[in-house]
Amino acid sequence: MANDDLSGTRGADGSSVRVVDLITQSRPSVSFEFFPPKTDVGEQNFWSALDELALLKPDFVSVTYGAGGSTRDRTVAITKRIATQSDLIPVGHFTCVGATKDQVREVIGEFAQAGVSNLLALRGDPPGGPSTPWEPTPDGINFASELVELIKSEGDFCVGVAAAPEGHPGSESIDQDVQAMLAKQEAGAEFALTQLFFEARHYFDFVEKCQAAGVTIPIVPGIQPVTNLGQIERFAELSGAQFPQYMHDELIELDESGVAQRGAENATELCRELLAGGAPGVHIFTLNRTEPAATIVRNLGLDR
């Protein structure tokens, strides 16, 4: 059954706000990514970080979906609350690890009922991590492109997808990821948000290859400001990004607040280079912290 009840996230004219329109009209767009908190304290931090970052008037905010669907209810509940009780436009992340097509349809229906009409369609990681072999689920979905197709067949959603500028850790080549981007676009994806990376050339090279292959949807760079050296090196390893040695050498000399300050400065510089080179916006991974996302946006003069 198609889900036509996309009652939330509506524009002044009553139509659903489509994140792709916000990205293409903002030039540049600013958006923030959060994860669903697990504890009461985490929940308080989450809503206060969201409230503070809302003052910067982001084009949209996205909420992640725990590995294997572990945060399904929380992701749906949080995006619903954002859609119905704030002026922010939420994007619900959504993975299909371990789920049958019927279970996937059920979650799509829950997002629709919650008034969330913008989704980020992801395949998700296998239980052993991103570089371990994919484990198919009987009557499940194997690639994000299939999830995009299923979501589009269920209702009038605006669907975004992930992009891996330095290659997905499970891919044999960048060309495989370029072809995956094309398949996602052909399935109906309207925008992409990238995995973290630290040097602008990785983004520009990937976008150039995608465009040469026929990808036309906006690809928004994902920015992860460094706040902790050990953590960022783990994130980089997991996602297949190179953390530059010169950044490691610079940050290892600094204390915690020095790392956070330098991390925000480096991220600001990266954003400047990306925007100057034509990136349509910046999507900042906040880890549910107000700083340094707010610092970067203010440094860029993109607070509205």
Ligand SMILES: Cc1cc2nc3c(=O)[nH]c(=O)nc-3n(C[C@H](O)[C@H](O)[C@H](O)COP(=O)(O)OP(=O)(O)OC[C@H]3O[C@@H](n4cnc5c(N)ncnc54)[C@H](O)[C@@H]3O)c2cc1C
């Ligand atoms: C901005 C962003 C947000 C994210 N949010 C979350 C989240 O909330 N929760 C979470 O669990 N994970 C999240 N992830 C991580 C994501 O789930 C992993 O990167 C996952 O391993 C792959 O998902 P995908 O959507 O990129 O998969 P796909 O696009 O399906 O790609 C997966 C692999 O299959 C290959 N491939 C794709 N299509 C084909 C095909 N037709 N034929 C052959 N090979 C193909 C690709 O090259 C790649 O190697 C996020 C990633 C990004 C960039």
